[in-house]
Amino acid sequence: MxxxxxxxxxxxxxxxxxxxxxxxxxxxxxxxxxxxxxxxxxxxxxxxxxxxxxxxxxxxxxxxxxxxxxxxxxxxxxxxxxxxxxxxxxxxxxxxxxxxxxxxxxxxxxxxxxxxxxxxxxxxxxxxxxxxxxxxxxxxxxxxxxxxxxxxxxxxxxxxxxxxxxxxxxxxxxxxxxxxxxxxxxxxxxxxxxxxxxxxxxLPLRFLSYGLFPFLLWMFWRLEQLLRKVQGKPVITLISDRTIQRRYWQRSLVLFALVLGGNAIFGLFLLARKITPLSPSKLFDTYILWFIFSRFLLNLFFGVLAWGIYRYLRHSARRRYF
Structure with missing residues (x-):
């Protein structure tokens, strides 16, 4: 059944x-x-x-x-x-x-x-x-x-x-x-x-898993960009500078933001995996509460830093075109 x-x-x-x-x-x-x-x-x-x-x-x-x-x-x-x-x-x-x-x-x-x-x-x-x-x-x-x-x-x-x-x-x-x-x-x-x-x-093949969520984050970005294109909307520009050196710098920032943001999501995912099997009473244990709080703040910090880089690149593109 x-x-x-x-x-x-x-x-x-x-x-x-x-x-x-x-x-x-x-x-x-x-x-x-x-x-x-x-x-x-x-x-x-x-x-x-x-x-x-x-x-x-x-x-x-x-x-x-x-x-x-x-x-x-x-x-x-x-x-x-x-x-x-x-x-x-x-x-x-x-x-x-x-x-x-x-x-x-x-x-x-x-x-x-x-x-x-x-x-x-x-x-x-x-x-x-x-x-x-x-x-x-x-x-x-x-x-x-x-x-x-x-x-x-x-x-x-x-x-x-x-x-x-x-x-x-x-x-x-x-x-x-x-x-x-x-x-x-x-x-x-x-x-x-x-x-x-x-x-x-x-190891060292295990380290490849840290590339998963940054790659997924990039694919989600690509999905959103293609969705804008099929609706006739302009795509969101992040790499906007005309000089080769500055464009390489902006590409590096995009890659860094993907690594930070993707692995911040990965960290939260691993945290959810670890606490899901625990009973509700265990979650209020001081050690476990501190572990959850510290890991959450650490991944939140990396996620906010990635978001800040994204907003900086968008602001730079708007300033150049407008």
Missing amino acids: VDLSIVLWAAIPPLLLLGYYYYRIPFAPPLLRLLMFFIIGAICGILALSLEWIFEIVANRFVDWHQIKRSLPGTALRQLVEIGPIEEGCKLAAVVVPTYYLQRKYRLLPSTVFLFTIAVALGFTAEENWIYLFHGTASIPDRIIGTPVHAMFSAPWGYALGIYISSHTRLNRDKKFIFRAWLNSVICHALVNVLSIAWGYS
Whole structure:
């Protein structure tokens, strides 16, 4: 029998995020149509899982695939040739097929196709959440913080597809743009998965895990920038200086802000992981309270510092252009 609480924890966070993007986009498609794409995304998640299972059976006939994927290079290879292409391919098909029929009746805006992509990705996330929670291989906080990840993966090809479908003159280079964007999504998908499991390996490979949240933060920034572009809004400029030296300095600040902000989020995530198993009575222990307070303030300091760098770069760009 299906545990209703698991289904709710799996589906509600992606649905809330879908609602957030729905209300942010003017002239959004009907909510029921978005829910249809959300359900299609969940179904394509089951299809992707089946294709991955078939891939591994076939691969094991030629090589010892299970042995290969135990090492970090083998894991990276598996992500690049199996997980990334299958999952991003299924999501792309889940957007293209229904959109192909809808465009016969309606004039689709780039923002509409982009929102369809987000809906499919979040439906895929809901199915993946249910698999992890049902088998007990991930906690609820883990899955909640990973809610936007599939949408961030698919944002590049969602943007490219939206531009292509809404264009009056569909050129061959636009199709190539979709493929390049999809390939970019596959690589980012693989890289995130490799970084997320790097902590399980011995040093120095374990240090790769500290690159995960800065990279996720950059992908979230890219998603927001693409969302602005499909709505016809100007992108937010951070690197604005004309001289090469100053531009390198601003790029370094952006990278530093990503490292600080990403690992501040990572620190809060680890803190939540440590205190979640504790009983409520233990949380009021003096030592534990001090530990929570000190770690929270430390990560908050790094997060505020990253935000300050971001505001400084935005202010510098505004001063230059206005």
